[in-house]
Amino acid sequence: MLRGRSLSVTSLGGLPRWEAGLPVENLLLFEVSWEVTNKVGGIYTVIQTKAKTTADEWGDNYFLIGPYFEHNMKTQVEQCEPVNDAVRRAMDTMNKHGCQVRFGRWLIEGSPYVVLFDIGYSAWNLDKWKGDLWEACSVGIPYHDQEANDMLIFGSLTAWFLKEVTDHADGRHVIVQFHEWQAGIGLILSRARKLPIATVFTTHATLLGRYLCAANIDFYNHLDKFNIDKEAGERQIYHRYCMERASVHCAHVFTTVSEITAIEAEHMLKRKPDVVTPNGLNVKKFSAVHEFQNLHAMYKARIQEFVRGHFYGHLDFDLEKTLFLFIAGRYEFSNKGADIFLESLSRLNFLLRMHKSDVTVVVFFIMPAKTNNFNVETLKGQAVRKQLWDTAHSVKEKFGKKLYDALLRGEIPDMNNILDRDDMTIMKRAIFSTQRQSLPPVTTHNMIDDSTDPILSTIRRIGLFNSRTDRVKIFFLFQLILHPEFLSSTSPLLPMDYEEFVRGCHLGVFPSYYEPWGYTPAECTVMGIPSVTTNLSGFGCFMQEHVADPTAYGIYIVDRRFCSPDDSCNQLTQFLYGFCKQSRRQRIIQRNRTERLSDLLDWRYLGRYYQHARHLTLSRAFPEKFHMEPTSPPTTEGFKYPRPPSVPPSPSGSQGSSPQSSDAEDDDEDERYDEEEEAERDRLNIKSPFSLSHVSRGKKKQHGEYKN
Numbered sequence: 001m002l003r004g005r006s007l008s009v010t011s012l013g014g015l016p017r018w019e020a021g022l023p024v025e026n027l028l029l030f031e032v033s034w035e036v037t038n039k040v041g042g043i044y045t046v047i048q049t050k051a052k053t054t055a056d057e058w059g060d061n062y063f064l065i066g067p068y069f070e071h072n073m074k075t076q077v078e079q080c081e082p083v084n085d086a087v088r089r090a091m092d093t094m095n096k097h098g099c100q101v102r103f104g105r106w107l108i109e110g111s112p113y114v115v116l117f118d119i120g121y122s123a124w125n126l127d128k129w130k131g132d133l134w135e136a137c138s139v140g141i142p143y144h145d146q147e148a149n150d151m152l153i154f155g156s157l158t159a160w161f162l163k164e165v166t167d168h169a170d171g172r173h174v175i176v177q178f179h180e181w182q183a184g185i186g187l188i189l190s191r192a193r194k195l196p197i198a199t200v201f202t203t204h205a206t207l208l209g210r211y212l213c214a215a216n217i218d219f220y221n222h223l224d225k226f227n228i229d230k231e232a233g234e235r236q237i238y239h240r241y242c243m244e245r246a247s248v249h250c251a252h253v254f255t256t257v258s259e260i261t262a263i264e265a266e267h268m269l270k271r272k273p274d275v276v277t278p279n280g281l282n283v284k285k286f287s288a289v290h291e292f293q294n295l296h297a298m299y300k301a302r303i304q305e306f307v308r309g310h311f312y313g314h315l316d317f318d319l320e321k322t323l324f325l326f327i328a329g330r331y332e333f334s335n336k337g338a339d340i341f342l343e344s345l346s347r348l349n350f351l352l353r354m355h356k357s358d359v360t361v362v363v364f365f366i367m368p369a370k371t372n373n374f375n376v377e378t379l380k381g382q383a384v385r386k387q388l389w390d391t392a393h394s395v396k397e398k399f400g401k402k403l404y405d406a407l408l409r410g411e412i413p414d415m416n417n418i419l420d421r422d423d424m425t426i427m428k429r430a431i432f433s434t435q436r437q438s439l440p441p442v443t444t445h446n447m448i449d450d451s452t453d454p455i456l457s458t459i460r461r462i463g464l465f466n467s468r469t470d471r472v473k474i475f476f477l478f479q480l481i482l483h484p485e486f487l488s489s490t491s492p493l494l495p496m497d498y499e500e501f502v503r504g505c506h507l508g509v510f511p512s513y514y515e516p517w518g519y520t521p522a523e524c525t526v527m528g529i530p531s532v533t534t535n536l537s538g539f540g541c542f543m544q545e546h547v548a549d550p551t552a553y554g555i556y557i558v559d560r561r562f563c564s565p566d567d568s569c570n571q572l573t574q575f576l577y578g579f580c581k582q583s584r585r586q587r588i589i590q591r592n593r594t595e596r597l598s599d600l601l602d603w604r605y606l607g608r609y610y611q612h613a614r615h616l617t618l619s620r621a622f623p624e625k626f627h628m629e630p631t632s633p634p635t636t637e638g639f640k641y642p643r644p645p646s647v648p649p650s651p652s653g654s655q656g657s658s659p660q661s662s663d664a665e666d667d668d669e670d671e672r673y674d675e676e677e678e679a680e681r682d683r684l685n686i687k688s689p690f691s692l693s694h695v696s697r698g699k700k701k702q703h704g705e706y707k708n
Contacts, residue, residue, distance in 0.1 A: 024058050024061060025061070026171070026173065027061060027172060027173050028061050028086070028165070028169065028172050028174045028175070029054070029058050029063070029175050029176075029177075030065055030162070030174065030175070030176045031054075031063075031064050031065065031179065032064075032066070032177065032178045032187075033047055033065075033066055033178075033183055034066065034067060034151070034179075034182040035047060036064045036065065036066025036067075036116070037066055037069075037072045037073070037076050037116065038066060038069060038072055041330070042204065042517065043179055043180060043204055045279075045281075047064065047179070048108050049109075049280065049282045049603060050280065050603050050607065051064070051109065051110040051112045052109040052282060053110070053282075053604060054110070054112070054610075055111065055112045057611075060084065062113065063084075063112070063113045063115055064113065065114070065115045065116075065161070066114060066115075066116055066117075067116060067117060067119050068100065068116035068117055073102060073116065076107055076108075077104040077105065077106055077114060077116070078104050080103065080104050080105060082113070085170075086164075086165045086166075086168040086169045086170065086172070087103070087113075087165060089164065089168045090164030090165045090167075090168065091161075093164050094160060094164065098121075098122070099121065099122050099157065099160075100121040101115060101116070101117055101118075101157075101161070102115075102116040103115055103116075109282060117153075117154060117157040117161075119150050119153045119157075122153055122156075122157060123153060125153070126152065126153060129153065129156040132156065132189065133152060133185065133189070136188055136189055136192035137188055139242045139243055141239050145239070145240075148240055148243075151181075151184075151185055151243075152185055154185070155183065155184065155185025155186040155187075155188070155189060156185065156186075157186075158183070158185075158189075158190075159185075159186045159189035159190045159193065159195070162174070162176060162186070162190055162197060163195055166195055166196050166197060173196075173198065173618065173621075173622060173625070174196070174197040174198065175198045175199075175614050175618065176190070176197050176198070176200070177199075177200040177201075177202060177610075177613075177614075178199065178202070178247065178251070179204065180202070181203075181207060181243050181244035184244060184246070184247030187201055187247050187251060188243070188247055188250050196621075197621065198614075198617040198618050198622065199252050199253070200253045200254075200614070200617050201247050201250070201253075201254050201255070202256065202257070202277065203248065203254075203257075203261070203269070204256070204261075204516055204517065205261065205514075205516040206244070206261070207240055207241055207244050208231060208232055208235075208237070208241055209264050209268055209514065211231075211237065212226070212231065213334065213513055214335050216334055219513075219514070220264075223268075226267070226268075228241070228270075244269065245269050245270065248265070248270075251617075252616075252617040253274045253275065253613050253616050253617040254271055254272075254274050255274060255275045255276065255277045255609075256276060256516070257277060257279050257538050258278065258516055258517055258538025258539075258541055259538070259545075260516070260535075260537070260541050261516040261517075262276055264516075274613070275609060275612055275613045276609065277610050277613060278517070278538065278542055278606050278609060279519065279522070280602055280603035280605070280606035280607065281519075281522060281523065281526050281598075281601050281602070281603065282602075282603060283598045283599065283601065283602040292503070292527060292528040292591075293528070293588065295503045296528070299501065299503045299504030300504040300505075300506075301504075302496060302500070303505070304322075305385070306382070306493065306494045307362055308385050309382040309384065309386075310381045310440055310475070311381075311466075311473070312384045312434045313434045313435055314439070314466070314468060316468055317358075317360040318358065321358055321359050321360065322360040322361070322362055323359065323362070323506045323507065323580060324364070324504065324505040324506050325362070325363045325505065325506065325508070325509055325576075326365075326501070326502070326505050326507075326508055326509070327341055327363075327366070327367075327508070327509050328498075328520055329367065329512075329520055330367070331367040334513055335512060335514040336367075336510070336512050336513075337511030337513060337560075338367075338454070338455055338458075339454075340558075340565065340569050340572060341509055341511055342458045342464075343462065344570075344576060345363060345462075345464060345472050345576075346462035346472075347569070347570070348580075349361075349470055349471055349472040351573070352471035352472065353469065353471055357471060359471065359580045360471055360472075360473065361471060361472045362473045362475070363472060363473065363474050363475065364475045364477050364501075364505070365455060365475065365476045365477060366477045366498075367455075367476075369445075369447065370447070370448040370449070371445035371446055372446050373446050374444065374445055374492070375443055375444055375445055375446055377441050378441055378443075378444045379492065379493070382492070384434060388430050388433075388434070391426060391427070395419070395426065395427065399423075403418065439465050439466050439467055440473075442456070442459055442465065442466060442474050442475065443475075444475060444477050444493055455476060456476070477493075477494070487501050499527070502523060502524060503527050503528075503529065505529060506579075506587065507529070507531065507532065507579055508524040509532040510533050510534075510537070511532055511533075511534055511558050511560065511572055512533070512536065512537050513534070513560055515533075515534070515536065515539070515540075516538050517538035517539055518533055518537040518538055518539035519539075521533045521539050521540075521555070522539050522601050525554075525555070525597050525598055526595075526601060527595070528591045528594050528595030529591065529594065530555070530579070530590055530591065530594050531554070531555060531556070531594075533555065533556070533557055533558070534557060534558045534560040534561075534568075535557055535558070535559055535561050536560045540557045542600075543555045543557065543600075544557060545640075546600055546641060547597065547640060547641040548640045548641060548643040549643035551575075552593065552643060552644050553593040553596075553641065553644075554590045554594035554597075555594070555597070556579075558571050558572050558575065589675070592675060593644065593678075593682075596679060596682045597641070641682060642681065
C-alpha cells in the first residue's frame, strides 16, 4: 500500500473501490494488446468488457494501445486529439519520424482512449528492430514468420511511444500492462532500455500449452516432464516461446487468468504468477426480475422456427419437448472438447431411445471452418417453411372472413363447407412440398474438405445422421473464417445475434481440455443459461471454489483432470441425461439460480484483482516512493454460495430413471422452494467482504494439486 495511506476498501456509489489507495491523478495507466479494437479471440472480450470499470476509476489517465486497421478505425473509433500533454507530444514526435500513430475514443462502454500504431507504415524499420531485439535478449525472428514480424514492429513502436511518454510525463508514474506474447516485445525492449515504468505481463494461455494439448498429449499429468526447449523447437515456435518467456521474466508483476493456468505457467514459463486475475463481464441487471426468462422464451421460439424449416418432412417430434444445446468457440477439436461431446451425444442418444423418451435434443456446433457456400438443402428447408407459413396465413384469412360473415348473419357455419375444394388443393400441395427423400443435413454449409473434417468424420463414425429414430439431432452451424461474429442477425438461415441465440438455448456445453478461462460458459451464466464446463477450465475451477453445489446452480463441471477420457465422457453423458429428465419448472428454477451467479463474474468485483496487481507493480518498480505491505490479492477464502436447501437441490439427482414430460410439475416443490428467500440469501453472500490476507509461500503447490 502507499506509505502513510490505507489500502482499505472504500465505497463508491455502493460499490467497492480498490483504486482508492492510489493517487490516480498522478499516474498514467496503459494497457497494450494486439486485440485493442481488433477482435481475434477472448482477449478482445477481456479488454472490451473491463474498459468501463477501469475508465470509471482512472478517467482521462487510462489509455489502450493496439494496432491500426483501417476498417476497425472507421467502424469502432471516434478520432480526437489527445488531452494529455505527454501522449500528444509522444505522438507528434513519432509521426515526425516516419510513423503513423492514431488517437481516438473506442466506441464501447466507458469510451476509453486508444493509441493505434500503423504496422505496415513502419515496416521499413523491421531489420533495424530485429537487431535491437537480438541485442536486448538474443532472440531472432525468422523472416517467414509474418505474425512474429508484425509483433516485433508493434512492440518496437510501443517501446518507442512509452519512452516519449516518460520523457514528458512531468513527474507522473507510468503503469503499463501487456497482454500475451504478441505485446511482450514492447515490454522486453522497455526494460532493456531501462524506461521508468512499472510493468505487468498477463498471459491468458501459454503458447506451448495450447500446442501440446492440441496434439492429444496427457498434458496436465506430465507438466514437470516436458523438455520445454525441445517441444517448442519441434513445433517451430521456439522464437515465439522465447519472446513469451522473456516477457514473463522481464515484468515486475506476472499475472494469469486462473489457478489452472498459473500451475501451467509455472512449469512452461518457469515463473510462478504473482497474482491470478479472473476474467469478468459487464453484468447488466434487468429492471424486471424475470425478464431474462421472457427473453429465453422469445428467442427459443425463433430457434424453433429454424428447426421447423431444417427438419421439414421429418418433423415427427414435439418442439415443446425439445431441448436446444450448443457448443461454440475456436475450431480446436480436442482442446474445446468437441471429441468428448460428440461421443457423449452418441451415448445420450442410446439412453433416450432405450427409455423410449419423448424428449428430443437438438445440438448446434458453432465453429469457424473453411466453407464455400450455404448448403442448398438447408436454404431449401427455410424456403419451404416460409411457403407453408404463407399458405397457412392465406387459408386462415379466407376461413376467418367466411366465419365472420356467418356470425354476422347469426348462423353457425357448416365446418364441412367453410373450406372449399381450392383450399383443400392448396393445402395438399403444401403437404406434398414437404416430402423429401434425404435426411436433414448435419451441416448448414458446404465444406471445402469434408472428408477430413474431424467433426464430420466423428459424426459418420457414431452414426448420428438426424434419422427419425434418433432422439439427438445435430447441426454444424459454420462460422465463416473471416467473419468475426459467431452468428449474425442478417443471416438468411438463422437471423439471430450470438447473444440472442444463447438466450434461446437450454444448455451450453463446453467440455474443454484446454481452456485457461472460458468466456463461453461465463456468458451463459450471465444470461441465465446453464452450462457444462470442466475442472481444467479457469471458469470451472473458479465456480468450484465459490459455489458449494455448482450443479444446483446450473454449472455442470466434468472431471477431465483426474479421470480417464472414457470416465469423463460417461460423466458428461449423465449430466446431459439428467438435464433431459428435468421438468419445465425445474429448468426455470435452475435458470433463476444460474442468473444469480452473474454477480460473481461482474468486473466491479473481479476488477480488484487487476487493481491489486497495479499496487504490487508500483511497489516493485518504485520502491522508494510506493511501499506495499506483504499482502495477497483480494481473495474469497471461506466464501461460497451455499447449497440451496430447497428442491430441486440438483435436479438430475431427484428424478426417476426415465425422462418425464417437460410439462410435469410436482406440487411438493411449490411448498419447498421459496425463490425470494433463496435469492436474498445469495445476494447477501455475494456482498460478503473479500479479505486481504498474506499469501503463504511455505508449501509449494505440486502440479497435480488443486484446491477445489
